[in-house]
Amino acid sequence: MWLSEIILQQTRVDQGLPYYLKFIETYPTIEELSNARENDVLRLWQGLGYYSRARNLHFTAKYVAKTLGGTFPSTYKDILNLKGVGPYTAAAIASICFDEPRPVVDGNVFRFASRYFGIDEDISKQKTRSTFEQVLSKYISRKDPGMFNQAMMEFGSTICTPSPLCSECIFNHDCIARRKGLQNQLPVKAKKTKVRERFLNYLVLHDGLNFLMRQRDSSDVWAHLFDFKMIEGKLDREIIFDKIRELLNHEFLIEEESREFQHLLSHQKIKAIFYKIKLNPQQIKSAKSVFGEPYSVEEIVNLPKPKLIVNYLEQIGIKS
Numbered sequence: 001m002w003l004s005e006i007i008l009q010q011t012r013v014d015q016g017l018p019y020y021l022k023f024i025e026t027y028p029t030i031e032e033l034s035n036a037r038e039n040d041v042l043r044l045w046q047g048l049g050y051y052s053r054a055r056n057l058h059f060t061a062k063y064v065a066k067t068l069g070g071t072f073p074s075t076y077k078d079i080l081n082l083k084g085v086g087p088y089t090a091a092a093i094a095s096i097c098f099d100e101p102r103p104v105v106d107g108n109v110f111r112f113a114s115r116y117f118g119i120d121e122d123i124s125k126q127k128t129r130s131t132f133e134q135v136l137s138k139y140i141s142r143k144d145p146g147m148f149n150q151a152m153m154e155f156g157s158t159i160c161t162p163s164p165l166c167s168e169c170i171f172n173h174d175c176i177a178r179r180k181g182l183q184n185q186l187p188v189k190a191k192k193t194k195v196r197e198r199f200l201n202y203l204v205l206h207d208g209l210n211f212l213m214r215q216r217d218s219s220d221v222w223a224h225l226f227d228f229k230m231i232e233g234k235l236d237r238e239i240i241f242d243k244i245r246e247l248l249n250h251e252f253l254i255e256e257e258s259r260e261f262q263h264l265l266s267h268q269k270i271k272a273i274f275y276k277i278k279l280n281p282q283q284i285k286s287a288k289s290v291f292g293e294p295y296s297v298e299e300i301v302n303l304p305k306p307k308l309i310v311n312y313l314e315q316i317g318i319k320s
């Protein structure tokens with residue numbers, strides 16, 4: 001259940017299910033997952049996005065296998081201590097697997113409970129979650145808390161939806177939002193996510209056999225994945241070419257300039273252009289220190305890569 005909850009943190013069930021099955025097949029036990037190489041875990045995760053989930057999953061598998069002797073924690077508090085596990089996931093696992101009466105609060109529960117109880121606190125604020133948890137703690141079934149939580153989430157996703165089916169709702173006599181006509185005002189969510197636009201110019205250097213790629217460091221959402229050297233910014237071609245010349249320290253020819261690729265992340269809208277540049281083997285050798293290591297097409301297929309890079313590679317005939 002831990003694996004499925006991590007996969008479904010930012011992913012729809014239909015999209016996540018094949019990944020869940022692949023993981024279970026490749027790593028049937030937490031022990032096997034803990035012994036995997038991080039690159040292999042990231043490669044299996046490729047395409048799901050939010051890669052910190054995969055890195056944390058792997059870290060936690062190692063922690064459970066090596067430090068906890070292979071036994072997954074069984075209380076809300078201990079589950080919450082695991083890397084990559086937040087209050088929602090901890091409450092879901094503790095209540096469904098271990099019968100601990102901890103209310104889960106996800107988007108569906110926020111919607112249903114805010115309307116039913118008439119709670120008008122801003123759900124984008126961290127402290128609002130505990131208001132909901134406190135209210136629901138009074139009502140959660142002690143006998144079957146897991147079923148209670150699943151019913152709450154299900155109700156929010158099927159009846160108390162953004163356009164709620166109030167006339168069919170079994171709670172419509174008691175619901176405060178219904179009585180006051182506040183269905184469209186609740187839940188209150190003030191913070192709008194700001195989307196940042198980024199322009200990436202990727203430099204795809206190759207000698208006909210190998211491509212220069214680098215593994216990203218730990219500083220962003222694509223940490224530890226492989227991509228090409230990149231120049232960031234909305235820049236004129238001439239400026240980009242000057243920078244490439246500077247990096248290479250010699251002249252070059254653009255073999256192919258890609259179309260503009262667009263990629264959406266939760267807080268970023270990325271526009272990317274790939275400049276494919278063919279160099280001779282000697283030039284590739286001297287470009288390594290700046291542009292990364294040479295990888296053959298067969299090797300690239302097995303490297304974990306952001307979806308944006310996979311999309312580009314597919315366009316140039318490398319199915320990965």
Ligand code: SF4
Binds near residue numbers: 115166167172175183
């Ligand atoms: S009456 Fe309408 S708003 Fe209230 S809980 Fe039912 S579906 Fe939601």
